[in-house]
Amino acid sequence: MTVEATTERVLRLLALLQRRPSWTAAELAAELGVTDRSVRRDVERLRALGYPVHATAGVGGGYRLAAGTRLPPLLLDDEEATATAVSLRLASGGTVAGAGEAALRALAKLDQVMPPRLRAEVRAVYGATETLTAPGIEIDADLLVTLARACRDAVRVRFHYATRDGEDRERTVEPVRMVATGRRWYLMAWDTDRTDWRTFRLDRMRDVTPTTWRFRPRPHPDPAAYVQRAVTESPYRYLARIRVHAPPDQVRELVPPQVGRVDDDHDGWCLLTVGGDDLNWLAAHAARLDFEAQILDPPELREAAARLARRLASMSGTG
Structure with missing residues (x-):
């Protein structure tokens, strides 16, 4: 049996264990079309990946997926992935302390591996959803994901930016962190042309394009404090x-x-x-x-x- 076939079977086993509280070895073997011995080997593979699969012997015994000490990789079906992505998009602009940034990081990870067909479904559901929140400037979730990835991967970004006096200028920056103030989103980044730290309002950015240039992260001020100082004093x-x-x-x-x-x-x-x-x-x-x-x-x-x-x-x- 090939490595690909074994991997696919282990993922199917994980999906079965997530579906209901307990399975006997015989039930799992029948679902997977393998022997009980193969089920035991696949269970060991899941344990090696960090999944806490518990086994109990005797009548009524079997395998169950328990809570662990760390979070292993998750396996989501199409409906679960769509629901999770939509929820993360909504949470990224929400008002729960600390949730926005964490949701954005998770959304960037999920969006990276999501098939194009599911991305289209997520956008459709998100576009048909309204939330009753405080008035603010709406930012496209795709822009948030693009910048979140660039911050995570230390990749330079190029974009057009509308200044306060209405001029449109192209900027190339090394992004560090996005900061939400409640009404607006800001990007703190190193401006390569001005060789200094700058803040940029996301609603004034367009044609945002990640480059292939990876940069070495440099020491930087606290992003939240820097953005707050910039928006409350500088303008x-x-x-x-x-x-x-x-x-x-x-x-x-x-x-x-x-x-x-x-x-x-x-x-x-x-x-x-x-x-x-x-x-x-x-x-x-x-x-x-x-x-x-x-x-x-x-x-x-x-x-x-x-x-x-x-x-x-x-x-x-x-x-």
């Missing part, structure tokens, strides 16, 4: 630093990570760093936190806060 005219008399976690509940960064400042205070192009908006945003606060920078924001206080006093008839 704006003003950068406000405000001391807030409240625990950091309490302020973080009111200030999303894509809006501002909150750091502990000891003794019951925290430091809020938030960017903006409108001083009046920044002053109103700080006031609505409803905590004692001190504006550190910029001086223009203190003037805007004073104007806001005078207007509010006038509106209330106390000014």
